[in-house]
Amino acid sequence: MEKTKIIGISFISVLAILMTVSLCYGATATYATLHTTDATGNDKVQFNLGETVYIRWTADGTVNIEVKYQDGTTDGQWLNQTSTGVIAYVPKKGAGYYSVYCTGARVMLIAYGTYMVIPDIPLGVLMATVACFAGFGMKSIRAKKN
Numbered sequence: 001m002e003k004t005k006i007i008g009i010s011f012i013s014v015l016a017i018l019m020t021v022s023l024c025y026g027a028t029a030t031y032a033t034l035h036t037t038d039a040t041g042n043d044k045v046q047f048n049l050g051e052t053v054y055i056r057w058t059a060d061g062t063v064n065i066e067v068k069y070q071d072g073t074t075d076g077q078w079l080n081q082t083s084t085g086v087i088a089y090v091p092k093k094g095a096g097y098y099s100v101y102c103t104g105a106r107v108m109l110i111a112y113g114t115y116m117v118i119p120d121i122p123l124g125v126l127m128a129t130v131a132c133f134a135g136f137g138m139k140s141i142r143a144k145k146n
Contacts, residue, residue: 030104032059049113055087055100063103070097 037054038044047053057063061083067076075093091098095113102108 030059030061030063032057032063032102032104034100034102034105034108036100036108036110045109046111047113049095050090051112053089053091053110053112055089055102057081057085057102057105059083059102059104061104063105064101066101067091068099068101069093070099 034055034057035043036045037056038047039052039054041054055065055067057065063081063083065076065078065081065087066074067089069075069091073093075091075098076087076089078087081087091112096111097114098110098112100108100110
């Protein structure tokens, strides 16, 4: 019975040490916040052609920044950047959507020289309503003629 208790306590101790090691390893991951702005520092995700995009970040370590065009090709890359910074960037591939990647941050989507897509559901509801009223209008016109 005594041997079973010692094995159980040893197992729990080893498990606790392994969990601590994996938690410490996870704590070394970089955490970052990312946003894009205009020249005056106002947050912005939709830019005109020729306009400079300012990529800004704050992190708890060094980061890599990469910008990809909508087809997945890399349009800009900056490696081993300091924990805070700003990059002035003008997209080279022209109008379209770009994804901005930063170590430890969520991917950010920006529109360059184009408008963000209108959500399908509200537009679909609006168009269905217009079609419905048009159908009722046509029916009432035919009823008046007959």
